[in-house]
Amino acid sequence: MPYWPGYSDISPQCRATYLEWLATGRSDASYNPGYMFLYFYGLERRFFVDQSNEDAKEIVQEVRRLQSLYPDNHSVRRYLGEFLDIAMIAETDLDAIEPIFEKQGWELPFSLKYAIGAQIDKGENLTADWLLSWFICHPETNLRTPATRCRDEFAALFRMRFDRRFPDGLKVTKPRKSLTASYRAASSEFQGSANPTVDGKPVPDISGLRKPVEIAQELADEVMNDLDKLSRFLGRNPDGRGSVEAHALLPSELWDAFPSEEMDHLKSWASDIVDRGGLVPLEEVIGRLEGETNEKIGKRQMTGAADALARLGFGLAPDPRFALRSPKAEEPVVLFSLGEPIERLEEVSDSYRSALIELALGSFVVHADGRIAEPERRALEDQVSAATLSDQERRRLRANLEWFLAVPPDMALLRRKLKEVGQDNQAAMRAALVGAAHADGIIHSDEVASIEKVYKALGLDPALAYSDLHAGEVSDGPRTVRASQPGRPGEAIPELEKASGPKLDASRIAAIRSDTERVSSVLGQIFDVEEEESGASGPASQSQLAGLDSKHGALVLELVTREHWSETEFETICASHGLMASGALEVVNEWAFETYDEALLDEYDGYDVSPEIAEAVKEKMSAEGRDV
Structure with a gap:
């Protein structure tokens, strides 16, 4: 049977088979x-030549x-x-x-042009579905991976954004x-x-219209950008749709349209934790979200956990974006209610950062003697209540207070850390402590004792507290009642023993106290009690990209030279750098998430390289005078 069969051209045997097919119902x-094509001809x-109207529908x-x-x-x-x-x-x-939601060829489907043209002729406005159909079927439009990999989510979000705009x-x-x-016969x-009409009038032809397609492309680009992270996640985890991580990457408009049973279970679990006080091991939180935990929990995992919980209306303290340090895997964290679901956590205010610093310093004080007295706890709670903050920031600050009280700092390690940050930064730390004491304009004896206690715990000379308080421009010495009268000469009163260590200048304290960002940085170094990795890297092992060793750094520099690598090519270049492909993929994507908040390589018929990260790496290398 030839590709274009003709009844007169086929063999007698084929004719017999054709007649048999017709006689048996044309359904086998x-x-x-x-x-079947012989019959279709x-x-x-x-339909077209005889133009038989009486049997057109049956045909x-x-x-x-x-x-x-x-x-x-x-x-x-x-x-x-x-x-x-x-x-x-x-x-x-x-x-x-x-509407048709699948591109069928190099032209707009005739039925689509007919339906949209008829609506325009009647003066009707187009709905989201008809514009989306027009866009998808148009030969010149561009659908990126998020629109195809997240097809249902793309269509739903396009409709929502269209309805909001129009x-x-x-x-x-x-x-x-x-x-x-025009119809060219299959034979x-x-x-x-055909010249279709509606109510006896010709139908307008939309083929040459550009503006509606441009509007649709704008909407589609916006939607595809918002679905990009979800698309990349599903590229790495094809079975991950409906998971907690996938749902956390959905734009908030789609939460109700694409419910997640796992998210419902997570919400119930988080609610129970909050009802019991909020403290929960960090390992348990990550395990609930990711299904497993690693020995080391990085900032990306913590940030992802905080974002996922925020979408359910719960906060995580400490959140690595706003905290002085991140917790260790074996330490607890605090879950708390945010009051409402939040899609994207906003940057906190300077007032919040200042209040957090004061709480951190207060936690130094209450932990200095190894126990927390109830009056000390109440004093810190009063600080939270008195701070000028938004409702959400106050909730977050209160949760951080619970964490500060539940997780005592390692004083021995803090002493070593304080020595490592240098004298200038030690001075900033001391200024912050004195600034906290000066908050109400009065220095109480118990505050002096507390500062001495903290200084001692941190390996500083407690006597520095007095000179620091004087430098803070608060008078705590004796006041002159009357002028002194010279008396009989006797033994001279010995001078007070001077504290060892650099003194604080009053103007310097004022400047440091006003620089919340710097004090936060210093406290971050001191509070971050995680041990540094042993052994400094020598020049031979250093990478040109911070956070990667030399092998993985060199691999990234080679990867960003192209937009796509086949699986075989990727394995080959990994081997050329002495790396296993699977391990290298995990390392470079983890680095990319930590640095750029997205994966470098997207597994899709090989490996797509993120154009944004590639451009950023190239710019960095160019700025340093190195070519990629």
Whole structure:
């Protein structure tokens, strides 16, 4: 049976088979599709050449039935689909034509042009579905991976954004050109045409309109950008749809449309934790979110956990973006209510940062003698209540207070850390302590004792507290009641023993106290009690990219030279750097998440390289005078 069979050209045996297929109901798909095409040639001629109106609907229905017999045959889908695209108008009411959400060729489907043109002719505004259909089927539009990998989410979010921007629908200017259709027969024996009308009038042809397509592309680009992180996650985890991590990457508008059973379980668990006081091991939080925990929990995991919980209306303290240090895996964290679900956590205010510093210093004080007295706890709680903060910041600050009280600092390690930060930064720390004591303008004896206690715990000379307090411009010495009168000479009163260590200048204290960012940085160094990795890297092992060793750094510099690598190519270049492909993929993507908050490599028919990260790496190398 040839590709374009003709009844007069096929062998007698094939003719007999064709007649048998006709006689048995024309429904046996085990026969060669060529026999079905012989039959179809007659149907298309009857419709377009004979233009038989009395059986036009029956012809369309029969062709649709034939198409269903061979759903996986490309030729059947193409030729019968082209026929139906034009001929369906004969049997389908205008209102019954539905949008098409799959690109079918190099032209807009005729039925789509007919339906949209008729709506424009009637003065009707386009709905989101019709604009989306127009966009998807248009030969010049661009659909990136997020739109195809997250197909349902893309369509749903496009509709939402369209309705927000065009609540009454999109008004489209009526084009002057009328719609016509040319049909080239599958048998190649004739050409047909159609000039559709609505209510006896020609239908406008939308083929040449540009503005609606540009509007659709703008909306689609916005939606694809918002789905990019979800798309990358699903690229790495094809079975991850519906998981906690996937749901956390959904734009908030889609939360109700795409519910997650795992998120419901997580919300119930978090609510129980908050009801019990909020303290929970960090390992348990990460395990709940990711299904497993590693020995080391990085900033990216902590940030992801905080974002996922925020979308459910819960906060995590300490949040690594706002905290002085991150907790260790074996330490607890505090879950608390944010009051409402939040899609994206905003930057905290300077007032919050100042209040957090004061609480941190207060925690030094209450932990200095190894126990927390109830009056000390109440004093810190009063600090939280008195701070000028938003409701959400106050909730976060109160949770951080609970964490400060629950997780005592390692004083021995803090002493070593304080020595490592240098005298200037030690001075900043001392200034912050004195500043906290000066907050109410009065220095109480118990405050002096507390500062002495902290100084001693941190390995500083307690006597420095007095000179620091004087430098803070608060008078705590004796006041002059009357002028002194010289008396009889006697033994001279010895001078007070001077504290060892550099003195604080009053103006310097004022400057440091006003510089919240610097004090936060110093406290961050001191509070971050995680041990540094042993052994400094020598020049030979250093990478040109911070956070990567020399091998992985060199691998990244090679990867960013191209937009895509096949799986074989990736394995080859990994081997050239002495690396295993699977391990290298995990390392460079983890580094990319830590540095740029997204993966460098997206697994999709090989490996796509993030253009944003590639550009950033190239700019960094160029700024340092090195080419990639």
